[in-house]
Amino acid sequence: MYAHRxxxxxxxxxxxxxxxxxxxxxxxxxxxxxxxxxxxxxxxTRALFAIRTDHSALAWQAVCAGLGVGVGLRQVAARMPDMVPVLEEVPIDPLPCWLVVHREWRGTPRLRAVADALVAALGNRP
Incomplete structure (x- = not known):
C-alpha cells in the first residue's frame, strides 16, 4: 500500500x-x-473507500496524485520517489498481473520484445 508524500x-x-x-x-x-x-x-466495507473505481490504472493515478491511499505494484512504486509505502506490517498476498495480447498479434517480433521487457521488469519478483 502506498501514499504520495x-x-x-x-x-x-x-x-x-x-x-x-x-x-x-x-x-x-x-x-x-x-x-x-x-x-x-x-x-x-465499501464505505472505507473515498474514491472508488474498478480500474486499477485509474486508482493508481489517484494515489499518485495525492488523493488517497491505495495499492500498487512494488516495482512501479519503487521508481517513484514521492510514493511512500504505508502499513507495511499488514500482510498482502501477491496479486496476479496478466499480460494479455490478441492471438493474431502475439507472434509479432515487436510485440514479443515489449512483452519480454515487461515480464523482465515486472515478473516473478518477491
Missing amino acids: DYLARHGPLSLANFRTHHWVGPDQGEQMRRGFASAGLAV
Whole structure:
C-alpha cells in the first residue's frame, strides 16, 4: 500500500489505529481488496473507500496524485520517489498481473520484445 508524500504531509502518517480516518482509493464493485483487508484481520466495507473505481490504472493515478491511499505494484512504486509505502506490517498476498495480447498479434517480433521487457521488469519478483 502506498501514499504520495504530499498526501502524508497533509493527513499525517497511517497506522493500524487510524487507517480508517484516511482517504482510501479502492474498488467500487471488486471484492479482492476488501478480502485482503479481512485476511489481515481488518474488516472493512465499501464505505472505507473515498474514491472508488474498478480500474486499477485509474486508482493508481489517484494515489499518485495525492488523493488517497491505495495499492500498487512494488516495482512501479519503487521508481517513484514521492510514493511512500504505508502499513507495511499488514500482510498482502501477491496479486496476479496478466499480460494479455490478441492471438493474431502475439507472434509479432515487436510485440514479443515489449512483452519480454515487461515480464523482465515486472515478473516473478518477491
